[in-house]
Amino acid sequence: MRTNWTKIKYLIQGKNLINLFLISSLLVLGGCKKSDDTSTNPEIGDPNKVDFVISLDGIEEQLDLSANSKMDVANASNAEEEIYDLEESGIRYSTSFDKVSYSESTSIKDKLNSKYSNIEKSAVSNLGTNIRYRFILFEVVNNNMVYVAHKDLIRGATYNTTAFNIFKGRTYKWVAYSYNTTADITDAIGTNNVSIQTPVDKDLLYANSTTDIFFPLDNTTNVPEARVNIRFKHRLARVAITVKGNEFPAVLENFNVQLAPSSQSYFKSGTLNLVNNSISNIASQSVSSLPFVSINADSARVANMYTADFTTPLSDITIRVNSVRLRDIFTYPTGTYPTITNRDFVISAKSSIIPQAGVSYAPALNILNTDGAKFGNLIWARGNLTYNPTTGKYSIRKSPYTATTSAENDYWLYNSLTPWDANITSRTPQNVANYEVSKDPCRQIPGGWRLPTGAEILALGGNTRLASDRFQSTRWSTSNGVSWGSPRPNLNIQANMYTSFRAEGGEWVSFYKSGRIDVKGYTNRTNYAQWAILLGDSVWSMVSDGGTGATSDIPELDNGQNYFKNGVDPAKDHKVQVRCVKPVI
Numbered sequence: 001m002r003t004n005w006t007k008i009k010y011l012i013q014g015k016n017l018i019n020l021f022l023i024s025s026l027l028v029l030g031g032c033k034k035s036d037d038t039s040t041n042p043e044i045g046d047p048n049k050v051d052f053v054i055s056l057d058g059i060e061e062q063l064d065l066s067a068n069s070k071m072d073v074a075n076a077s078n079a080e081e082e083i084y085d086l087e088e089s090g091i092r093y094s095t096s097f098d099k100v101s102y103s104e105s106t107s108i109k110d111k112l113n114s115k116y117s118n119i120e121k122s123a124v125s126n127l128g129t130n131i132r133y134r135f136i137l138f139e140v141v142n143n144n145m146v147y148v149a150h151k152d153l154i155r156g157a158t159y160n161t162t163a164f165n166i167f168k169g170r171t172y173k174w175v176a177y178s179y180n181t182t183a184d185i186t187d188a189i190g191t192n193n194v195s196i197q198t199p200v201d202k203d204l205l206y207a208n209s210t211t212d213i214f215f216p217l218d219n220t221t222n223v224p225e226a227r228v229n230i231r232f233k234h235r236l237a238r239v240a241i242t243v244k245g246n247e248f249p250a251v252l253e254n255f256n257v258q259l260a261p262s263s264q265s266y267f268k269s270g271t272l273n274l275v276n277n278s279i280s281n282i283a284s285q286s287v288s289s290l291p292f293v294s295i296n297a298d299s300a301r302v303a304n305m306y307t308a309d310f311t312t313p314l315s316d317i318t319i320r321v322n323s324v325r326l327r328d329i330f331t332y333p334t335g336t337y338p339t340i341t342n343r344d345f346v347i348s349a350k351s352s353i354i355p356q357a358g359v360s361y362a363p364a365l366n367i368l369n370t371d372g373a374k375f376g377n378l379i380w381a382r383g384n385l386t387y388n389p390t391t392g393k394y395s396i397r398k399s400p401y402t403a404t405t406s407a408e409n410d411y412w413l414y415n416s417l418t419p420w421d422a423n424i425t426s427r428t429p430q431n432v433a434n435y436e437v438s439k440d441p442c443r444q445i446p447g448g449w450r451l452p453t454g455a456e457i458l459a460l461g462g463n464t465r466l467a468s469d470r471f472q473s474t475r476w477s478t479s480n481g482v483s484w485g486s487p488r489p490n491l492n493i494q495a496n497m498y499t500s501f502r503a504e505g506g507e508w509v510s511f512y513k514s515g516r517i518d519v520k521g522y523t524n525r526t527n528y529a530q531w532a533i534l535l536g537d538s539v540w541s542m543v544s545d546g547g548t549g550a551t552s553d554i555p556e557l558d559n560g561q562n563y564f565k566n567g568v569d570p571a572k573d574h575k576v577q578v579r580c581v582k583p584v585i
Contacts, residue, residue, distance in 0.1 A: 050166045050215060050226055054135065056155060057231040058124040059205060061102055062358055083368060091326070091338060092368040097316075097349040102234055102360040124231065131155045133178035133205070134185050135230075136194075136274065140171040140212065145275050147191045148172070152184070166226070169217030173209040175274045176230045180205055194274045198236060198308045200267040200285045205232035208277060235272065235279075236306040237355030241290060241317060242364040243324070246299035249398050250326035250367070253337070255301060258288050260318035260344050270308040279308050290319075313352035317363040320344050324367070330399045330510045331373065331382060333471050333500045340367070369398070371447070371582070373503035375460055378581045380509045381449070385441060385578040386410050387419055394444040396580060400498065400510045407489035407517045407531060411575035415439045419575065426522050442580035449580040456581065460509060461501045469502040481513035481535060488528035491515075517575035534574065 083094045127133070134152050138145035166172060177196070179185065180203035187196045198204055213226045245252045259266075270282035290303035325339045332338070347363040355361065372379040383397030387409050405411075412419050417439050442449045461470070474496045481497045484490070493512050500508040513535075520530040 050168060052166055053225060053227045054153075055227060055229040056127060056133075057229050058126045059232045059234070060358075061123055061125050086340070086343070091340065092370060093345070094366045094368060095345065095347040095364065096366065097347055097353075097361065097363045100240060100360050100362040102238060102358065127155045127178070127205075127232065128180070129155060130182045131178060131180055132182060132185055133176055133230075133232075134187075134189070136175045136189060137166070138173045138175070138275070140173055145173055145194075147189075147194060150189050166213075168215040170214070172213040172226075174213070174228055175206075175208045176232070177207070177235075177274065178205040178232065179203060189274075195271050196274065198269050198272050198279060198306070200269050200287060200306050201291055201304075203238070203304070203306065204235040204272070206235040206272070206274075206277065207232045208274075234358040236308055237310065237357055238360040239267070239305045239307065239314075239317070239355075240302050240360055240362045241305060241319060242300060242302045242362055243292075243319075243321075244300040244364060244366045245324075245326055246296050247398060248326055248328055248367050248369045249299060249330075250328040250337075250369075251298045252301060253298075253325040253327050254323050254339070255292065256322040257292065257301070257324065258290055258320050258322065260320040261288075263316075263318045264288050266314070266317070267305050267307045268309040268312075272308075282309050307355055310355055310357060313354055314349065314361070315352045316346050316348040318344055318346045319365065321365075326367065328369070328399075330401060330498070330500075331369065331507050333473065333498070333508055333510060336506060338506075371396075373507040373509050374505060374584060375501075375503040375509065377584050378452070378456060379584055380452075380460065380503065381580045381582075382509075383579075384410065384514075385412070385445070385580055387441070389418070389420075394441065396445060396449070400512050401493060401495060403493060403495070404485050405491050405493055405514075407491055407528070407533075407575065410491075410577060411514075411517045412441060412578050413519075413575055414573070417441050417444065420525060424522065441578060445580065448582040448585075450582065451578070452581045461499075465501065471500040471502075471508065473498050476513055479535060482515040482533050484533065489531065491533070511579070514577045519573075519575055 083092050085092055132152060132154050134150055136150040137148040139148050140146075179199065189196075207230045209228075213228070215226070243252065243255075243257055264287055265284040267285055267287050268282050269285050270279040272279050287305070290305070292301040292303040294301055321340050321343045323339065323341050325337050327337050345365050347365060349363075353361060369382065370379075372381045374380075381396045383399045383402075385394065386397055386406075387394055389409060409419050413421070413424060415436060416424060418441070437443070440451050442451050458464075476497055481494050483492045485492045493514060497513040498510050499513075500510040503509050516534045518532040518534055519525070520532065521527050524530075
């Protein structure tokens with residue numbers, strides 16, 4: 001019996017779909033022998049030969065998410081969520097249950113955040129490199145789809161010419177699917193089986209023919225070309241269970257989290273008929289362990305689970321935290337980190353959700369810290385004051401350390417409500433001004449925050465504190481700790497140069513060596529090349545001492561310098577970082 005061969009082409013193209021730039025990778029399809037062929041089988045070059053080209057468009061992603069959706073589950077803010085206390089540990093937490101972007105593609109997230117996101121309903125993201133997918137060819141016989149052959153392909157791989165029987169004068173359709181992984185596809189597919197079981201721990205991508213593949217039978221020597229464009233869709237609903245510590249902030253260690261018994265039967269699998277794209281025989285799968293992966297440098301973990309049930313409402317997910325240790329070197333520099341153990345957390349949706357295919361939901365547990373560390377009758381903020389000139393918003397950083405800070409917006413002039421008050425045009429007002437409550441920038445933060453007094457600073461870190469109440473990570477010198485970043489006015493702060501003072505409840509108040517900024521050229525404030533970093537001291541706060549005003553610094557703890565110095569910059573004309581306090585209520 002003679003064999004009919006057809007050549008499969010490997011191509012790379014670019015497409016512009018829904019105004020979204022897409023890099024599409026086109027892959028070659030290898031072929032299989034058609035078992036029921038009874039026609040004459042011409043050799044290569046015969047008029048019956050058809051070239052078959054597969055174009056891989058990518059994955060269609062939904063853009064029509066709800067207004068309160070979050071595009072990035074790991075970094076989503078908890079500002080509008082209700083916060084709860086874990087009474088036994090002093091740790092706080094909040095929960096959220098929102099729709100999120102199914103795709104991790106930056107371009108998709110940019111599209112979701114664009115002004116057109118309420119107009120365009122979908123966009124396309126790339127299939128990842130080395131992702132495996134299966135292409136199945138069917139012949140249409142008497143309105144029925146009859147299995148011909150299938151081929152497993154790899155996105156990004158190059159294929160040589162391979163065999164695949166396809167004939168002019170016949171009608172064909174196709175189906176493609178993928179588990180969106182690099183693992184081999186092991187499903188048994190053939191003439192008598194065109195169904196697969198949907199997973200609960202993997203994505204399932206599906207695409208099928210929208211038009212027939214057909215070329216009239218003729219006796220010409222022209223070689224027609226059949227083009228197939230595969231655009232996958234997510235066939236299941238995803239539930240991205242997330243535990244976040246980045247707002248504590250902490251790295252999540254000794255991480256052991258599973259589904260609580262009440263939620264272990266939620267995720268359901270079914271039988272997907274690849275021919276008609278229907279799911280039947282839907283049944284619960286018992287799931288306790290979750291496939292968490294680390295994101296955001298171990299400060300968050302996410303476990304993607306999937307369900308084929310699009311009728312049963314979902315109102316909450318309960319997770320059991322067997323153990324999570326919160327490594328926060330700022331609040332616990334000596335290494336005695338808090339741990340959450342044997343605790344169930346119910347993550348409830350605001351209203352019941354009917355899962356939809358192609359939509360991702362993100363029940364999230366957000367582990368939070370309190371506003372600050374308690375010492376005496378004060379709460380000391382954990383991080384410094386910062387200001388966003390675009391929004392006019394004041395905020396307190398979650399920790400004293402951030403690798404890159406801004407000399408423009410994170411360093412403050414004395415007696416200035418913003419890092420740059422419009423009426424400050426020279427050094428003179430700063431040299432002679434006394435402290436004014438009305439110009440205390442900490443008071444712009446709701447909740448009773450204010451600048452500390454000199455006496456309060458010395459009480460926290462003065463020479464009356466025992467040596468055991470002080471901790472320094474690395475000895476400071478006058479020539480290191482801060483450097484200019486790129487571009488200016490960004491600064492680089494070293495992670496190993498901080499000093500901590502013991503507060504209460506096992507917590508510490510930490511300060512990084514931050515230097516001070518000498519601003520030269522008040523009339524040209526954005527000429528950052530003229531600005532200088534002064535590293536001799538680590539000035540951090542414009543303190544109030546009852547009306548005279550001064551700044552303070554934290555010298556290294558070696559050589560007997562074991563306390564805060566007050567008034568090291570009597571001219572009060574340098575930009576310094578600010579730490580706020582508020583009374584214990």
